[in-house]
Amino acid sequence: xxxxxxxxxxxxxxxxxxxxxxxxxxxxxxxxxxxxxxxxxxxxxxxxxxxxxxxxxxxxxxxxxxxxxxxxxxxxxxxxxxxxxxxxxxxxxxxxxxxxxxxxxxxxxxxxxxxxxxxxxxxxxxxxxxxxxxxxxxxxxxxxxxxxxxxxxxxxxxxxxxxxxxxxxxxxxxxxxxxxxxxxxxxxxxxxxxxxxxxxxxxxxxxxxxxxxxxxxxxxxxxxxxxxxxxxxxxxxxxxxxxxxxxxxxxxxxxxxxxxxxxxxxxxxxxxxxxxxxxxxxxxxxxxxxxxxxxxxxxxxxxxxxxxxxxxxxxxxxxxxx
Ligand SMILES: Cc1cc2nc3c(=O)[nH]c(=O)nc-3n(C[C@H](O)[C@H](O)[C@H](O)COP(=O)(O)OP(=O)(O)OC[C@H]3O[C@@H](n4cnc5c(N)ncnc54)[C@H](O)[C@@H]3O)c2cc1C
Ligand SMILES: *[C@@H]1O[C@H](CO)[C@@H](O)[C@H](O)[C@H]1NC(C)=O
Ligand SMILES: *[C@@H]1O[C@H](CO)[C@@H](O)[C@H](O)[C@H]1NC(C)=O
Ligand SMILES: *[C@@H]1O[C@H](CO)[C@@H](O)[C@H](O)[C@H]1NC(C)=O
Numbered sequence: 535x536x537x538x539x540x541x542x543x544x545x546x547x548x549x550x551x552x553x554x555x556x557x558x559x560x561x562x563x564x565x566x567x568x569x570x571x572x573x574x575x576x577x578x579x580x581x582x583x584x585x586x587x588x589x590x591x592x593x594x595x596x597x598x599x600x601x602x603x604x605x606x607x608x609x610x611x612x613x614x615x616x617x618x619x620x621x622x623x624x625x626x627x628x629x630x631x632x633x634x635x636x637x638x639x640x641x642x643x644x645x646x647x648x649x650x651x652x653x654x655x656x657x658x659x660x661x662x663x664x665x666x667x668x669x670x671x672x673x674x675x676x677x678x679x680x681x682x683x684x685x686x687x688x689x690x691x692x693x694x695x696x697x698x699x700x701x702x703x704x705x706x707x708x709x710x711x712x713x714x715x716x717x718x719x720x721x722x723x724x725x726x727x728x729x730x731x732x733x734x735x736x737x738x739x740x741x742x743x744x745x746x747x748x749x750x751x752x753x754x755x756x757x758x759x760x761x762x763x764x765x766x767x768x769x770x771x772x773x774x775x776x777x778x779x780x781x782x783x784x785x786x787x788x789x790x791x792x793x794x795x796x797x798x799x800x801x802x803x804x805x806x807x808x809x810x811x812x813x814x815x816x817x818x819x820x821x822x823x824x825x826x827x828x829x830x831x832x833x834x835x836x837x838x839x840x841x842x843x844x845x846x847x848x849x850x851x852x853x854x855x856x
Contacts, residue, residue, distance in 0.1 A: 535560040542691030544578035548653035549839040566668040569650035574761035580799025583644035599837030618648030622724035694802040709800035711758040714751040718792040738774040763796040
C-alpha cells in the first residue's frame with residue numbers, strides 16, 4: 535500500500551485523508567493541533583460553517599471545488615446526523631422589515647466542532663493513525679509514518695501556518711480575521727446581512743448549531759493577526775443580531791444573550807487563491823500542497839480533497855494492498 539503522511543488536522547487535512555483512505559492509501563496524520571483543540575493558529579473550529587459559494591462566474595476552478603462539497607454535505611445532512619450538518623431554509627416571507635431583498639434557498643449549516651470529530655472518527659475507524667507533533671521542516675514528515683518507513687507522498691494541509699514555517703515560507707498566505715460569539719440562545723433560522731453601514735468589513739450572520747446554541751458573526755479583517763477579543767465589536771454584533779432576529783431572546787430562550795464564548799479565528803487567505811499542486815522538493819520527496827482556502831475551507835473541502843486524490847494517483851500509483 536502506498537504510504538502517505540498528511541500534515542494538518544483541520545478540515546483540509548482530515549477531508550484529504552478521508553478521500554485518500556477510500557482510495558486505499560495507508561495514512562498517518564501528523565498535526566500540532568487536533569480536533570477538540572481551540573487555538574488562534576488552528577482555524578477550523580472557529581468557522582461559522584455555511585455553504586454559500588464565493589466563486590464568481592469566471593472562477594470555474596473554485597466553483598468545481600465548492601460543487602463537490604455541496605453534494606456531499608446534502609448527503610450527510612440526510613444520512614449522517616452524527617456529522618452535525620443540517621438544513622436551513624428561509625422563505626421570502628420571512629425577510630425582516632427594513633431589508634430590501636432576500637433569497638429563498640436551501641443550504642446547510644455545519645456544526646464545525648462536531649463535524650471535525652466526525653471526520654476524525656471516520657478516519658480512526660479506517661485505521662488511520664494520528665500523531666500530535668510540530669514540524670519545523672517538511673522533511674521531518676519522512677520519519678513520521680506509522681509503519682516506520684519513508685512515506686511515498688506527503689500532503690501539506692498546514693493552513694495559515696504555511697506562512698510562518700521555516701524553509702520556504704509562503705508569503706502569499708495572510709490572515710482574514712473573524713470574530714464571532716457562541717451563545718446559548720437558539721435562533722430559529724440562519725440569517726445573513728452582508729453590509730453594516732459605517733463599519734466596512736463587518737457583517738451580521740446568525741448560524742444556529744444543531745446541538746443547540748447559535749454562532750453570531752462577524753468580521754472579514756484582512757492582515758490582522760490579533761487573537762485578542764474586541765469586546766466593543768461583540769456588543770455591536772449582539773445588537774445587530776437581535777435587530778434582525780429578535781427571537782434570540784424570546785420563547786424558551788434566556789431573556790438576554792447568554793454567552794458561552796467569544797471566538798477569534800484567522801481564515802487562511804492566499805493571494806492568487808488556494809494552493810493545490812504537487813511539487814518534488816529535493817531532499818524531501820513528493821509533496822502535495824492543499825492550503826489557503828480563506829473563508830471557504832469547509833465548502834471547498836471535498837472538491838479540494840478530490841483534487842488531492844487525483845494528484846496523488848498521478849504521482850504515485852497505489853501499490854497493491856496485499
Ligand atoms: C470566523 C470564521 C468563519 C468561517 N466561516 C466559514 C464558513 O461559513 N464556510 C466555510 O467554508 N469556511 C469558513 N471559514 C473558513 C474555514 O474555517 C477555513 O478555510 C478552514 O478551516 C481552513 O482549514 P485548514 O485545514 O486549511 O487549516 P487549519 O484548520 O488551520 O488546520 C491546519 C492544521 O495544520 C497543522 N499544522 C500547521 N503547521 C504545522 C506544523 N508545522 N507541524 C504540525 N502541524 C502543523 C495545525 O496544527 C492544524 O492541525 C471561516 C473561518 C473563520 C475564522
Ligand atoms: C507547506 O508548504 C508551505 C508552502 O510551500 C511551506 O511554507 C511549509 O513549510 C510546508 N509545511 C511544512 C510542514 O513543511
Ligand atoms: C455564509 O457566511 C459567509 C460569512 O462567513 C457570508 O459571506 C455568506 O453570505 C453566508 N451565506 C449565507 C447564505 O448565509
Ligand atoms: C516528481 O518526480 C517524479 C519521478 O521523478 C515524476 O514522475 C513526477 O512527474 C514529478 N512531479 C512533479 C510535480 O514534478
